[in-house]
Amino acid sequence: MTTKAYLLGLAVVFVCVGCSTFKVNTAEDYDRGQTPPAQFSKDGEMCAKMAESDQKRFGAGGEIDLTQATYNRMFDACMRASGYQRKQP
Numbered sequence: 001m002t003t004k005a006y007l008l009g010l011a012v013v014f015v016c017v018g019c020s021t022f023k024v025n026t027a028e029d030y031d032r033g034q035t036p037p038a039q040f041s042k043d044g045e046m047c048a049k050m051a052e053s054d055q056k057r058f059g060a061g062g063e064i065d066l067t068q069a070t071y072n073r074m075f076d077a078c079m080r081a082s083g084y085q086r087k088q089p
Contacts, residue, residue, distance in 0.1 A: 024068050025051075025075045030084040040084075047078035 027044025035043075054074040076086070 022068060023072075025072045025079075027079070029087055030079050031087050032084065035084075043079070043082045043084070047075050047082065050078050051075035 027040060027047070030044075032040040051071045051074040055068075055071040058070050079086075
């Protein structure tokens with residue numbers, strides 16, 4: 001395999017992996033189950049605030065973290081700790 005083909009393949013892999021993390025998680029990505037809509041909305045807002053704070057402190061590039069990886073990890077951890085399960089794709 002030539003070096004050019006190897007580098008092209010590597011670039012494609014990075015783009016595919018990177019694009020999958022650009023989406024910001026929201027409460028809409030989780031199943032609220034029996035939780036009343038008002039409580040679910042409140043929990044989602046609380047998790048979003050925690051995730052934003054965490055991203056500002058630890059995110060690669062802080063507020064300009066284009067991958068949203070730090071935000072998404074904290075948001076997911078918060079929603080799961082609140083008892084919600086992520087919806088199946």
